[in-house]
Amino acid sequence: MEVVHPAGHFGKDGFFYKSSSRSHRGMQLKTILNYVERHKSFVYGTPRWFDPKTQTTIDVPIEPRANSKPICSKCSRPGSCYDHLQQRRFEFVPLWGIAVYFVYTMRRVDCETCGVKVERIPWGDGKNSLTTTYRWFLANWAKQLSWKGVADSFGTTWQNVFRSVKHAVSWGLEHRDLEGIESIGVDEVQWQLGHKYLTLVYQIDAGRKRLLWIGQNRTAKTFLRFFRMLGKERISRLKFICSDMWKAYLKVIAKKAPQAIHVLDRFHIMQKMPLVEENGGNRQSPRRRG
Numbered sequence: 001m002e003v004v005h006p007a008g009h010f011g012k013d014g015f016f017y018k019s020s021s022r023s024h025r026g027m028q029l030k031t032i033l034n035y036v037e038r039h040k041s042f043v044y045g046t047p048r049w050f051d052p053k054t055q056t057t058i059d060v061p062i063e064p065r066a067n068s069k070p071i072c073s074k075c076s077r078p079g080s081c082y083d084h085l086q087q088r089r090f091e092f093v094p095l096w097g098i099a100v101y102f103v104y105t106m107r108r109v110d111c112e113t114c115g116v117k118v119e120r121i122p123w124g125d126g127k128n129s130l131t132t133t134y135r136w137f138l139a140n141w142a143k144q145l146s147w148k149g150v151a152d153s154f155g156t157t158w159q160n161v162f163r164s165v166k167h168a169v170s171w172g173l174e175h176r177d178l179e180g181i182e183s184i185g186v187d188e189v190q191w192q193l194g195h196k197y198l199t200l201v202y203q204i205d206a207g208r209k210r211l212l213w214i215g216q217n218r219t220a221k222t223f224l225r226f227f228r229m230l231g232k233e234r235i236s237r238l239k240f241i242c243s244d245m246w247k248a249y250l251k252v253i254a255k256k257a258p259q260a261i262h263v264l265d266r267f268h269i270m271q272k273m274p275l276v277e278e279n280g281g282n283r284q285s286p287r288r289r290g
């Protein structure tokens with residue numbers, strides 16, 4: 001049954017549609033958001049342009065649902081609201097090339113167990129300016145495109161793509177098993193200007209190719225951290241390791257996995273892994289290192 005109202009009507013979805021076409025558009029966007037990402041204790045306000053002149057960014061205000069208590073980010077128990085912090089912006093998946101931000105004023109919880117803590121929010125975490133959904137979105141695209149390609153396609157930065165991939169990789173390490181890894185490839189990526197590197201380790205088995213691990217820098221220490229994470233048992237089962245001539249890697253491989261056949265073939269890894277990264281800076285050619 002449609003409820004008739006002078007200012008508009010209630011649609012089948014339960015939302016009230018105002019008669020003016022302008023608000024109607026806002027309502028529809030809200031409906032879509034509730035469809036793709038609905039949060040139990042929070043509601044979306046009416047989306048608006050961040051800057052009506054440029055119209056490049058949509059802000060979606062989020063409010064706590066009436067009578068909902070903030071959840072303590074430390075112990076996950078509800079508590080009363082202690083105070084409000086500054087408004088924060090969380091980047092969501094862009095819509096038709098338009099950036100979308102959730103705008104929310106974080107609360108602090110007066111938690112009986114932990115004291116005053118920042119509340120937990122379901123669409124992201126306290127430290128990250130990207131929503132969790134957007135991080136997974138970017139990380140998924142990073143399987144198809146280079147990190148720079150993803151950044152360019154979605155109007156974000158290389159760093160944001162990198163962080164998203166890193167988040168996906170750590171999630172994978174916590175939730176997926178690391179058994180049956182026989183072949184790995186290690187590669188390095190230079191990023192930003194200057195000499196900043198990342199060490200990327202891939203599983204390159206025939207049936208399973210994935211980015212396993214990301215570490216800061218490309219030192220022996222960095223790569224040793226990967227082996228520590230993998231553990232002795234699993235290391236002993238490695239059969240092939242692919243790397244370039246970078247000395248720190250060679251040293252660690254010889255020390256940690258002498259049983260594995262070491263293939264000096266970086267090109268091979270690069271070709272097999274679309275995920276391997278070009279970045280804001282330059283990939284250093286292996287030859288240049290001499």
Ligand SMILES: [Zn+2]
Nearest residue numbers: 072075111114
């Ligand atoms: Zn608590």
